[in-house]
Amino acid sequence: MRNLSSRELRQLYLDFFRSKGHAVIPSASLIPENDPTVLFTTAGMHPLVPYLMGQKHPAGNRLTDVQKCVRTGDIDEVGDTSHCTFFEMLGNWSLGDYFKKESIAWSWEFLTDEKWLGIPKDKLSFTCFEGDADAPRDTISHDRWVEMGVDPSHIVYLPKKHNWWGPAGLTGPCGPDTEIFYDTGRPACGPDCKAGCDCGKYLEIWNNVWRACSIPTHSPESSSSSASSATILIRKATPR
Numbered sequence: 001m002r003n004l005s006s007r008e009l010r011q012l013y014l015d016f017f018r019s020k021g022h023a024v025i026p027s028a029s030l031i032p033e034n035d036p037t038v039l040f041t042t043a044g045m046h047p048l049v050p051y052l053m054g055q056k057h058p059a060g061n062r063l064t065d066v067q068k069c070v071r072t073g074d075i076d077e078v079g080d081t082s083h084c085t086f087f088e089m090l091g092n093w094s095l096g097d098y099f100k101k102e103s104i105a106w107s108w109e110f111l112t113d114e115k116w117l118g119i120p121k122d123k124l125s126f127t128c129f130e131g132d133a134d135a136p137r138d139t140i141s142h143d144r145w146v147e148m149g150v151d152p153s154h155i156v157y158l159p160k161k162h163n164w165w166g167p168a169g170l171t172g173p174c175g176p177d178t179e180i181f182y183d184t185g186r187p188a189c190g191p192d193c194k195a196g197c198d199c200g201k202y203l204e205i206w207n208n209v210w211r212a213c214s215i216p217t218h219s220p221e222s223s224s225s226s227a228s229s230a231t232i233l234i235r236k237a238t239p240r
């Protein structure tokens with residue numbers, strides 16, 4: 001596994017997605033423009049909402065960026081090993097272009113290939129949406145991880161509390177996601193400790209969001225018109 005500065009990691013990420021046909025776009029302002037739904041930009045997805053909702057982006061339908069974010073929703077948790085207030089999110093965005101198949105394959109390649117981050121494969125675990133009235137069980141993501149070579153024992157289905165994104169404010173796109181966790185090497189907190197457990201053993205490093213609906217209409221959309229995204233937080237996983 002490579003030891004990188006945050007500057008090197010940013011550049012590597014942008015280089016990787018540029019090599020997959022993505023246009024590199026600049027970070028948007030921390031103060032959202034023309035958007036009354038939130039006070040600050042809280043996620044990489046947020047400034048791109050109009051484009052994820054169907055507006056054409058001048059740079060094309062494959063975008064990558066490093067977005068500055070401020071988050072206050074989980075401010076009580078700042079100070080542990082994984083929560084920050086100000087941070088940057090690395091993102092790759094498909095505006096009605098590729099979907100789960102490519103998005104998952106590229107997340108895997110970037111994280112595990114020696115040419116990129118080279119994280120040992122057995123250090124990674126995955127969660128997928130278990131399904132409910134709003135969206136079906138995400139077996140497509142599960143099966144794609146298995147195709148990548150992930151052992152099924154490293155994949156967990158979890159409910160909306162864990163595997164659902166958005167909307168950023170009261171309105172906007174939302175949908176199920178699949179998340180990637182890094183095993184920090186801490187001892188398991190119990191027999192049921194696995195990806196998604198909040199004891200600190202498993203650190204979320206990446207989130208692939210599948211757009212399935214929009215609030216307030218909440219109407220499911222076909223996968224061909226959906227957009228997917230991935231973000232990785234720049235932070236160092238330090239075993240105790």
Ligand SMILES: [Zn+2]
Binds near residue numbers: 197199200201
């Ligand atoms: Zn645990």
